[in-house]
Amino acid sequence: MATDKIREAFRQPWQSQLIRFTPYIAGALLLVILPAVMPSYVQSIWTRFLIFALFASSYDLIYGHTGLLSLGHAAYFGAGGYAVAAIMLHYNINSFWITLPLGIIMATIVSAGFGLLALRVSGMYFLLVTFAFGEALYAFTWNMPWLSTHGMQGIAGLPRPDLGIPGFTWNTISFYYFILVVFLICFFLVYRIMNSPFGHALRGIREGESRMRALGYNTWLYKYIAFIITGAFAGAAGVLFVYYNRFISPTHVGVATSFLPMIMVIIGGSGTLLGPVIGAFVIVFVEYFASLFTPERWPLILGAIFVAAIMYARGGISIHLTRLWKRLDYRYGSTKS
Amino acid sequence: MEALRVEGLTKGFGGVHALSDVSFSVEIGEHLGIIGPNGAGKTTLFNLINGQLPPTSGRIYFFGRDITNMPTYSRAHLGQSRSFQLISLFPNLTVLDNTMITLHGTKLSRFQILRPTYAYLDLFAKAQEILASIALWEQKDELVKNLSYGEQRRLEIALTLALEPKLLLLDEPSCGLTGAESTEIVDILNKLGGNITVLLVAHDMDLVFGVADRVIVLHYGKIIANGKPEDIRIDPRVKEIYMGIEENAGNTATI
Amino acid sequence: MELLLPNLVNGISFGMILFLIAAGLSIVMGLMGIVNLAHGALYMVGAYVGWTIAVQWQLSFWLAVFVGGLGGALVGLLIERVFLRRLYKQPNEQVLLTYGFVYILSNLCIWVWGGYRRLQFTAPALYGSMDIAGMPFAKDRLVIIAIGIIIAVALWWLQDRTRVGAIVRAGMDDKETTTGLGINLNLVFTAVFILAAFIAGAAGVIGAQLLGAYSWLGTDILLYALIVVVVGGLGSVQGALLGGLIIGLIDTFGKALFPQFAMFTIYLAMIAILLAKPSGLLGRKT
Numbered sequence: 089m090a091t092d093k094i095r096e097a098f099r100q101p102w103q104s105q106l107i108r109f110t111p112y113i114a115g116a117l118l119l120v121i122l123p124a125v126m127p128s129y130v131q132s133i134w135t136r137f138l139i140f141a142l143f144a145s146s147y148d149l150i151y152g153h154t155g156l157l158s159l160g161h162a163a164y165f166g167a168g169g170y171a172v173a174a175i176m177l178h179y180n181i182n183s184f185w186i187t188l189p190l191g192i193i194m195a196t197i198v199s200a201g202f203g204l205l206a207l208r209v210s211g212m213y214f215l216l217v218t219f220a221f222g223e224a225l226y227a228f229t230w231n232m233p234w235l236s237t238h239g240m241q242g243i244a245g246l247p248r249p250d251l252g253i254p255g256f257t258w259n260t261i262s263f264y265y266f267i268l269v270v271f272l273i274c275f276f277l278v279y280r281i282m283n284s285p286f287g288h289a290l291r292g293i294r295e296g297e298s299r300m301r302a303l304g305y306n307t308w309l310y311k312y313i314a315f316i317i318t319g320a321f322a323g324a325a326g327v328l329f330v331y332y333n334r335f336i337s338p339t340h341v342g343v344a345t346s347f348l349p350m351i352m353v354i355i356g357g358s359g360t361l362l363g364p365v366i367g368a369f370v371i372v373f374v375e376y377f378a379s380l381f382t383p384e385r386w387p388l389i390l391g392a393i394f395v396a397a398i399m400y401a402r403g404g405i406s407i408h409l410t411r412l413w414k415r416l417d418y419r420y421g422s423t424k425s
Numbered sequence: 426m427e428a429l430r431v432e433g434l435t436k437g438f439g440g441v442h443a444l445s446d447v448s449f450s451v452e453i454g455e456h457l458g459i460i461g462p463n464g465a466g467k468t469t470l471f472n473l474i475n476g477q478l479p480p481t482s483g484r485i486y487f488f489g490r491d492i493t494n495m496p497t498y499s500r501a502h503l504g505q506s507r508s509f510q511l512i513s514l515f516p517n518l519t520v521l522d523n524t525m526i527t528l529h530g531t532k533l534s535r536f537q538i539l540r541p542t543y544a545y546l547d548l549f550a551k552a553q554e555i556l557a558s559i560a561l562w563e564q565k566d567e568l569v570k571n572l573s574y575g576e577q578r579r580l581e582i583a584l585t586l587a588l589e590p591k592l593l594l595l596d597e598p599s600c601g602l603t604g605a606e607s608t609e610i611v612d613i614l615n616k617l618g619g620n621i622t623v624l625l626v627a628h629d630m631d632l633v634f635g636v637a638d639r640v641i642v643l644h645y646g647k648i649i650a651n652g653k654p655e656d657i658r659i660d661p662r663v664k665e666i667y668m669g670i671e672e673n674a675g676n677t678a679t680i
Numbered sequence: 681m682e683l684l685l686p687n688l689v690n691g692i693s694f695g696m697i698l699f700l701i702a703a704g705l706s707i708v709m710g711l712m713g714i715v716n717l718a719h720g721a722l723y724m725v726g727a728y729v730g731w732t733i734a735v736q737w738q739l740s741f742w743l744a745v746f747v748g749g750l751g752g753a754l755v756g757l758l759i760e761r762v763f764l765r766r767l768y769k770q771p772n773e774q775v776l777l778t779y780g781f782v783y784i785l786s787n788l789c790i791w792v793w794g795g796y797r798r799l800q801f802t803a804p805a806l807y808g809s810m811d812i813a814g815m816p817f818a819k820d821r822l823v824i825i826a827i828g829i830i831i832a833v834a835l836w837w838l839q840d841r842t843r844v845g846a847i848v849r850a851g852m853d854d855k856e857t858t859t860g861l862g863i864n865l866n867l868v869f870t871a872v873f874i875l876a877a878f879i880a881g882a883a884g885v886i887g888a889q890l891l892g893a894y895s896w897l898g899t900d901i902l903l904y905a906l907i908v909v910v911v912g913g914l915g916s917v918q919g920a921l922l923g924g925l926i927i928g929l930i931d932t933f934g935k936a937l938f939p940q941f942a943m944f945t946i947y948l949a950m951i952a953i954l955l956a957k958p959s960g961l962l963g964r965k966t
Binding site for chain 2: 277280281283284285286287288289291292295296298299300301302303304305306307317
Binding site: 157159205209212213215216219220223224227228230231344347350351354385387390392394395398399 | 788
């Protein structure tokens with residue numbers, strides 16, 4: 089029977105099971121237990137890490153999995169954030185259950201629009217166009233008085249989200265766990281997408297678009313849907329960011345912010361599930377330490393890390409971790425059936 | 426009914442005509458070999474039939490249906506399956522992933538976003554069957570780029586057949602293979618059912634004459650002969666083309 | 681008429697500056713197959729270096745133009761030789777690398793020249809205006825236009841009338857055959873890259889009266905240059921010139937007529953081209 093053969097293929101001895109679960113145990117420790125005992129400024133950094141891990145994961149979907157080098161990704165991040173900031177500023181709506189969907193919808197509208205035009209061209213032109221669109225949104229947020237408080241660029245003084253729970257007040261650790269929950273839900277969705285037939289198809293498009301078409305895939309449609317999904321998740325990250333940072337400015341829509349998910353994905357490993365998360369972890373924490381010692385030179389350090397990663401760290405940290413894990417599994421785990 | 430009919434196919438690139446007024450038809454279940462010197466337009470012909478390129482003029486009918494302007498992916502759903510001259514498997518994906526992606530290509534579930542690919546047990550079982558039949562199941566988690574050339578070619582052909590297509594377009598399937606491996610391909614093709622039509626481009630004469638019911642000879646984008654293999658073999662025009670090329674390729678003496 | 685003429689002159693001179701940058705960007709893109717996103721940053725470096733020469737050290741403006749060009753060329757040489765060369769046949773990584781350099785160069789300029797103020801300057805001889813046919817024209821704009829025309833002609837001649845230009849165009853169409861003809865294409869690449877970088881750096885100084893020097897100039901001017909390339913088409917001097925003039929004029933008149941939508945007129949032009957003729961007005965078919 090086919091199903092019996094399949095079950096046989098996946099039956100493994102306990103050592104292998106343990107190794108298989110180690111990353112998840114480590115993850116649980118790192119994400120759930122450790123922050124509870126850290127001082128609040130560290131919790132704040134951990135929160136920042138999760139938000140950028142989501143942002144980086146959204147970028148990896150279009151870059152690592154679909155193989156489209158899209159610049160100006162902060163446009164979707166910023167669109168989500170600005171949408172939320174604007175309605176909080178002008179309409180005093182702070183209910184999280186309204187702002188999150190609204191931010192995601194706004195970011196998705198932007199990515200759907202940009203994608204429609206950007207996918208008309210390929211290769212180098214695609215880069216230029218995505219870059220230009222990112223800058224367009226930057227200029228938009230810079231010039232619209234509706235998106236500024238008191239004549240200063242950006243919107244400041246934003247509160248934490250309103251969950252609709254009576255008598256509930258925020259502190260650093262409760263906010264962290266809130267972000268963690270949202271992150272885990274989004275991450276789970278990303279995980280399912282990456283493992284679905286759709287996700288596999290994206291990687292196929294990355295590897296050989298022509299062959300994918302010959303197999304029956306409407307590759308334009310896949311790329312477009314990927315655009316939309318990536319916009320949605322980037323927008324979600326943007327919404328969370330606004331609640332975390334309590335301030336949003338055109339910088340968060342520009343090159344300096346678009347740059348961040350790119351370097352995180354490169355360092356952590358593109359086209360993998362954990363790569364962007366690892367990359368975000370590294371960058372956010374290195375940024376924190378650098379800011380203690382050389383705050384003005386941090387961008388230069390970041391740039392140098394970026395260049396070094398591109399030149400030398402092919403595949404990113406994730407690949408090395410995976411290899412290590414596979415070697416352990418081979419030695420202590422099952423033999424292939 | 427004809428599986429495929431092309432009428433007056435012409436393809437020009439700038440001033441050059443890769444194909445000029447090519448017309449022929451293929452019956453269901455027929456094995457048609459297409460031969461000709463390099464640059465004769467064989468791969469271009471495939472690109473037109475499969476949809477990678479639009480024709481400059483002419484029409485293409487697939488099972489009676491005009492598919493001249495149909496995109497490639499739709500043609501796959503109608504039953505075309507193609508292999509490429511340069512192996513075009515997905516190099517950085519595993520053997521199993523390559524197989525699952527291929528099997529999903531014509532299924533609606535290829536749009537599924539939330540359910541894992543490997544949850545589709547019927548497709549997984551089929552993948553196992555296919556890979557086992559070509560002795561690649563052990564390497565299912567190996568990246569395709571790490572396989573030997575022969576293994577990759579074997580996989581590509583197996584995947585091309587996997588979808589039980591109506592029309593098989595094989596472009597130089599034995600390119601780079603050993604004699605024994607080529608013979609395998611001849612066996613596979615001869616064992617195909619009578620409702621699978623095959624178009625085969627090859628330089629390997631043993632392959633073509635071992636498999637083909639009929640042979641078309643292309644030269645500078647035009648059909649110069651169309652008939653049974655035995656007839657083509659002794660056709661003086663065909664001999665001239667191939668002899669002429671052999672003579673020019675390194676003979677210093679006579680013409 | 682009073683509104684038309686200064687805007688026309690401004691638009692054309694801005695267009696010339698854009699042409700100078702876009703020409704280098706476009707040829708490098710067409711030839712080497714990569715987008716050098718740092719090209720705008722080379723312009724910026726040239727502008728800053730020129731400021732040091734012309735304003736800080738009070739030396740000749742034209743010396744500043746030359747040294748600015750040298751600055752651009754040197755940074756370009758560094759990027760190409762040390763980094764890009766090692767990423768042969770990896771276009772994604774090459775683009776990412778140049779993107780990283782935009783970031784690095786912008787922050788380096790903040791470090792060296794400090795702050796966020798916009799430094800605008802030009803040659804003292806070019807202050808003020810001169811009369812032609814009874815109409816006043818700003819002298820520096822006229823000089824920019826003149827320089828632009830001269831370089832346009834020179835580059836066009838180089839591209840279409842010299843052996844080097846033929847080699848470059850051949851390399852764009854078919855690298856393998858060109859190399860197979862015994863031509864050291866790597867040397868040609870580097871030479872083209874450096875020439876483009878020099879022009880960009882020099883243009884930074886020439887255009888300093890219009891645009892000045894500031895820390896995110898690299899990104900801003902890159903944006904304009906990219907839109908010029910999309911509109912004008914890839915791989916030719918003519919495309920860069922046409923695109924440059926169009927965008928220069930659209931941007932200037934757009935800012936004059938619709939100040940609230942100042943930034944968006946050029947995006948509209950780009951979107952229009954994307955919808956109508958994605959390969960650009962004078963784009964070469966690749």
